[in-house]
Amino acid sequence: MSIDQDAFAAPSLKSRIHGCLLGGALGDSLGYAVEFDSIEAIRSRFGPHGLTDLTTLEGGSHFSDDTQMTLYTVDGLVEALEWANDGVGADVNACLWLAYLRWLGTQGGPAHPAAPAPPPRWIDGNEVLRHRRAPGNACISGLAGGEMGTIYRPVNPDSKGCGTVMRSAPFGLIPHISADAVYKFSADAASLTHGHPSARQSAGSFSLLIHHLVSGHSLHAAAAAVLEDVRGLKDVASELPERLEAAVSLAGEAVLQPEELVRQLGEGRVAEEAFAVGLYAVLATAPGAGSGVSPEEHFRAAVALAVNHSGDSDSTGSIAGNILGALYGEDCLPKAWLEALEAPEVIRGMADQLVGVTTA
Structure with a gap:
């Protein structure tokens, strides 16, 4: 099935940036409420269809470390672009490392004496980002060692947890780069x-998907382009193309039940599984041309599919929400969900900063 993209106006870059970051936070928030619950427990709490509406959560919604780290990724990129806009070259990865070190400080972890002490920025003054929301062990340990990890000098060399892919959508939102x-x-x-x-190939490929969408590709064209990109990677880890090919292929069949989704694509605890589940959820619920299904209806269906399973529901929900927001812009985001979202002003604040340095 394919989306009739002529049925809605192409969103602006600003709308895609806001849509991607807010959409990811909405998917993260829905999934965080059931993260690592079994599908049986989810159905017991919310009924046979599981959790499908953010407004039904008692006590309000909360986003997890996925949204926190995504926003700190934005902050690192914004700092690098601020330097570039002033005519000064900056080491992009060093800016991101400093941003992630500031995130580490919000989580109560002691700074390594060998690590730099970056000066605070606007993002650090938002108390909601200081809550500890089940941060990934590899994210904490990888930053706590005081050494800047690289491809050639890896930290956590055996870790491929989803903590990379869930924070990587912002790279695809930067215009005018290859x-x-x-x-x-x-x-x-x-x-x-x-x-x-x-871990790094899944993160890079997810960012490429967002890039293709922001560049105006249709959903299916963007997914096909990423598959082609992945097949062409040097020394690609075999599990990544296998999972993505399965996600694309299965999306053309009947929608999987949660038990079968996990059996076919995994629980989303590792990077390639999280990307595959999030992408599958968006593709499997994509409306056909002339169906009359609105972007908001697609968002609701896809995010519900992405989070209702026995796995890492916040990360898979976040990834699905990022994809949909980049595709449709803000028009797909349910207004009632936005009203229920925790600290939307912080997410919009970071989105506006990214818009400011990319469209000035």
């Missing part, structure tokens, strides 16, 4: 915390 540059920036940043090839 696909190769998007991939390199994202993969290099993944190496700051995770050393396994699949």
Whole structure:
């Protein structure tokens, strides 16, 4: 099935940036409420269809470390672009490392004496980002060692957790740079915390998907382009193309039940599984041309599919929300969900900063 993209106006870059960051936070928030719950427990709490509406959560919604780290990725990129706009070359990965070190400080972890002490920026003054929301072990340990990880000097060399891919959408939101540059920036940043090839390749490929969407590709064309990109990677970890090919292929069949989704694509705990589940959820619920299904209806269906399973629901929900927001812009975001979202002003604040340095 394919989306009739002529049925809605192409969104502006500003709308795509806001849509991607807010959409990811909405998917993260829905998934965080059921993260690592079994599908049986989810159905017991929310009914046979699981959790499908952010407004039904008692006590309000909360986003996780996925949104926190995504926003700190934005901050690192904004700082690098601020330097560039002033005519000064900056090491992009060093800016991201400093941003992630400031995030580490919000999580209560002691700074390594060998690590630099970066000066605070606007993002650090937002108390909501200081909550500890189940941060990934590799993200914490990779930053706590005091050494800047690289592809050639990896930290956590055996780790391929989803903590890389869930934070990597912002790289695809930067206009006027090549696909190769998007991939390199994202993969290099993944190496700051995770050393396994699949972790950085999954992060880079997810950023490429966002890049293709922001560049105006249709959803299916963007997915096909990423598959082609992945097949062409040097020394690609075999599990990544296998998972993505399965996600694209299965999306053309009947929608998988949660038990079968996990069996076919995994629980989303590692990078290639999280990317595959999030992408599958968006593709499997994509409306056909002339169906009359609105972007908001697609968003609701895809995010519900992405989070209702026995796995890492916040990361898979976040990835699905990022994809949909980059595709449709803000028009796909349910207004009632935005009203229920935790600290939307912080997310919009970071989105506006990224808009400011990329469209000035």
